[in-house]
Amino acid sequence: MAKRVLILPGDGIGPEVMAQVRRLLDRIGGFSIDEGLVGGAAYDAHGTPLHDDTLAEALKADAVLLGAVGGPKWDTLPFADKPERGLLRLRKDMDLFANLRPALVFDALAGASTLKTDLVRGLDIMIVRELTGGVYFGEPRGIEALPNGERRGVNTQVYTTSEIVRVARVAFELARKRDRRVCSVEKANVMESGLLWREEVQTLHDADYADVALSHMYADNCAMQLVRQPKQFDVIVTDNLFGDLLSDCAAMLTGSLGMLPSASLGAEDADGRRKALYEPVHGSAPDIAGRDKANPMACILSASMMLRYSFDRTAEADLIDRACQEVLNAGIRTGDIVEPGMTPVGTVAMGDAVLAAMDRLSGA
Ligand code: IPM
Numbered sequence: 001m002a003k004r005v006l007i008l009p010g011d012g013i014g015p016e017v018m019a020q021v022r023r024l025l026d027r028i029g030g031f032s033i034d035e036g037l038v039g040g041a042a043y044d045a046h047g048t049p050l051h052d053d054t055l056a057e058a059l060k061a062d063a064v065l066l067g068a069v070g071g072p073k074w075d076t077l078p079f080a081d082k083p084e085r086g087l088l089r090l091r092k093d094m095d096l097f098a099n100l101r102p103a104l105v106f107d108a109l110a111g112a113s114t115l116k117t118d119l120v121r122g123l124d125i126m127i128v129r130e131l132t133g134g135v136y137f138g139e140p141r142g143i144e145a146l147p148n149g150e151r152r153g154v155n156t157q158v159y160t161t162s163e164i165v166r167v168a169r170v171a172f173e174l175a176r177k178r179d180r181r182v183c184s185v186e187k188a189n190v191m192e193s194g195l196l197w198r199e200e201v202q203t204l205h206d207a208d209y210a211d212v213a214l215s216h217m218y219a220d221n222c223a224m225q226l227v228r229q230p231k232q233f234d235v236i237v238t239d240n241l242f243g244d245l246l247s248d249c250a251a252m253l254t255g256s257l258g259m260l261p262s263a264s265l266g267a268e269d270a271d272g273r274r275k276a277l278y279e280p281v282h283g284s285a286p287d288i289a290g291r292d293k294a295n296p297m298a299c300i301l302s303a304s305m306m307l308r309y310s311f312d313r314t315a316e317a318d319l320i321d322r323a324c325q326e327v328l329n330a331g332i333r334t335g336d337i338v339e340p341g342m343t344p345v346g347t348v349a350m351g352d353a354v355l356a357a358m359d360r361l362s363g364a
């Protein structure tokens, strides 16, 4: 049975990087693919950043692949209509609580990092970000007018035991397949929600994951350690907001935001399947959109994560990862990762190169 994949290219560079993924999925085969609108594109067509019908499609799909949302064109819209709300609603209504953001430095790109090559060569970190709770969704929230003429903006950082435990469990399980180390990150020194986070993660560890080494770190220190000595980390588990910040930081260790894929997973159902959405960590990059400049690799690697985590097609996922590696080794680079003496290419040519490498590696 063909797997149902819903593709939501979104805004900015989303459609052009997704076009390369589409070619790749067509080549691999075995998918029944639908496309839909999200973000500003959905707002322009339907007056909402995520139409109910699109959400219903996403809930029925075996996996969702998303490009990027947002752009200056929609910046002045009211909060509820902003492109980002479309993405946040997908995450929330699909209950995708665990966001996996691997920061992996390809050997060929160690020199492209702004950090010293020794610090990042061989780096392989997995950030597990809580994605459906915390300050992103906490109530009360809003902007109110005060009697004295001032205004007051409110957001609420809130976590419950079950929200913490389910995402920590994902982190511990992943660590068991890696280097068996988890660093849990919060601000327990200033936030009660952070203290609860620390205590619940520790309790879960002691009960079920004593074979994994657990450490705790304050988020500000973690930001510093990520650029000081990034290889000290294996799996990092943290809340929604800290995860947003720290994953951008970790992304730059790898040379470019244009290289980072992500997977957002829900709970396992009775058949062991999880709802899942895959998206590059980079944004919509409106400044280079539509100019054949964007790096499609983060989106291609997101499709590889989909094959690995949703469809158990490990051989094909490995093939894509190796093809990307080979293309980078050959010095074929989009503008974000180009170095002197290498071959600068555009989005489509990068897609061509990855497909050609897949053909070579698979002997097709
Ligand atoms: C991310 C992005 C989103 C977030 C935005 C686009 C809402 O920065 O996926 O990291 O803040 O979660």
Ligand code: MG
Residues within 6 Å of the ligand: 244, 245, 248
């Ligand atoms: Mg972000």
